[in-house]
Amino acid sequence: MTRGRRRAVAAVHDAWVRHPRWSLALRGALAAALAWLVGVLAPPPLSDYPYYAPLGAVIATTSTLARSVRESAQTVGALLLGAAIALVVDAVLAPGVLSVALVVGLALLCAGWRGFGAQGAWVANAAVFVLVLGQGDDVAYVGAFAGLVVVGAAIGTGVNLLLPPLLLTPSALALGALRDALVDQLEDLAGWLDHEGPLDAEEWERRRHALFPTIEGARAAVDRSGEASRGNPRARRHGERVRAQARQAEALGTAAEVVDEVVRLLVGWEGAGRDDVALGPRLRPELADALRSYADALRGEDDDADVDPGVGLARSLDRFHAVVRDARTRSGDDLLVAGALVVVLRRGADALDG
Template sequence: MTGAGTTRPRVVAVVHRAWVLHPRWSLAVRGAVAAGLAWAVAVLAPAPFSEYPFYAPLGAVVATTATPVRSLRESLQTVGALLLGALIALVADVVLAPSVLAVALVVGVALLCAGWRVLGGAGVWVANSAIFVLVLGQGEDASYVAAFAGLILVGALIGTGVNLLLPSLPLAPSDVALDALRDALTDQLDALADGLEHEGALDADEWERRREALFPTIERARRAVDVARESSRGNMRAHRHSAWASSQGRRARTLGTAAGVVDEVVRLLVDWEAAGRDDVALGPPLRPVVARALRALAAALQDTTEGDEAAGRFAAAVDDLRAEVRDSRDRSGDDHLVAGALVVVLGRAAEAVAG
């Protein structure tokens, strides 16, 4: 009995974690509920609407795939696109006999109309709707188009309602994406510090590959945070998780700044701390100091338990670098322009980490 009792909470915890980490599951549930409700309403509607109940679930699915704020706007845009396509097909059906010319003309006009700015991303539905109505609505009167558009609109409104009552708030997937970005940035910083702590120039080709490999991770994190931010607007669940959302926003800004800093540092060092250059960026005296600053930045991004202490150590490391650059400039008489640029760039990261 004890084993079964402890297993059940563990299973519930695993299922809950999978649920929050994979918003597609909740999207599937919302879509299924909205589509079922839309079908039931359409079946009960008077003729000619009840003759075509399968159009209502289409509108419901369109609405439930958007965030609560975008749901109504995108639903209206999609309904407008579907109605426009249906009207194009209806006019063609009245004017032209079924033929290759009719199909080509309908598709051509629909694709032109799909670029209408007011339709936004829903413009793709114009051509789909035109072909659909041209094939299935052939020989029907205007009541078919009215039923088609009306049921799509009803389904979209039902989907919007379900979205508002059962909104998704994908903060957990955003945290996972930000964790991946943090790990990728700290790996880059540690590897760069390793290169500076050993004699020799940095491999330009290798670091160009590293820079390019980081871009998809940055973009995934940016997209995930954007989706979470937009999902929180008009979301009844958002106020319960406002602290989480605010913390995630600050973390996203910090990591975004850090990603830009890492990219700039890599470009500066690969270009200027290179073999065969007389005017290297750092040279033996400054390389270890920069390496310590980079490791301190990696620790500040990675170690969330120490918080302000890790940020303080990084700020101190940047101050040390600034002082070493100043002293080296005084001793050698060199400008140390690139080293000074590194100080400025890392200083920007210190401000972001201190937040």
């Protein structure tokens, strides 16, 4: 294979793993096609309604392997309950406004049961389908409708089992974006402490809140990846990568809390308009150095190539702690905020070590 072709293949693979929606579309299309064939080849009355089989397949393939099994079961239960409601109402009332209102009302009440989860809407859908489309042959229609959805869901689950989504790359990208955002925040904060004087509370509150979407996006991506790993045979082959990503997610989650707490403490106690600032000119440079060391440790590098970033962070925190103790002895002040910053940053360092 030529170098250009290898680069093209690598680019396609990179795009594929970065965009799990593509693999989702492929799985869904394959499962729907297989389900349609099964529906067409099935004996009557199933073959009269082959389009319900792809519906079940789509339900099962639009989520992770573990969730597809659960959501398929919830959907089938909701369909059967909706069909039962329609059959009972149709047996006692003639078709008309009252029967439609009663079926929809009862179905919507039942749809709220939390056992159905997000699939509760299928109770009302099934009830209306059976009531309106099953007139004259209700039992056969219900059997075909529910049976084909079950078959389609089984096919979709099988496709998910053969081609299970793992979602490690999207979560890795989200964690990388979070790490970069936290590093930028720490370095900006250190630069401010070095050169800008007291913190501008309004600006730093805005910066705090700007991090929230990145934090939530990373948490959601990691949650999806963790769910995709459950029962997934590919997760066993990539076990070390899965565990490493879980450790990184935990460390970055702690780092996000640490950065947020550091900013809140500094905005509250080292902000503009305060006469009794928490750090002052002696402690600010040491804290700035500690924040840069923490940024290096998050990034996994250090300005001194001979020093491990974790070791560099530990040394920097020790220096900051020593300066805080010395300042407390000389001034007689408690310096509670400076002490709290030492504790908060050590918590972040411990999370990286773990």
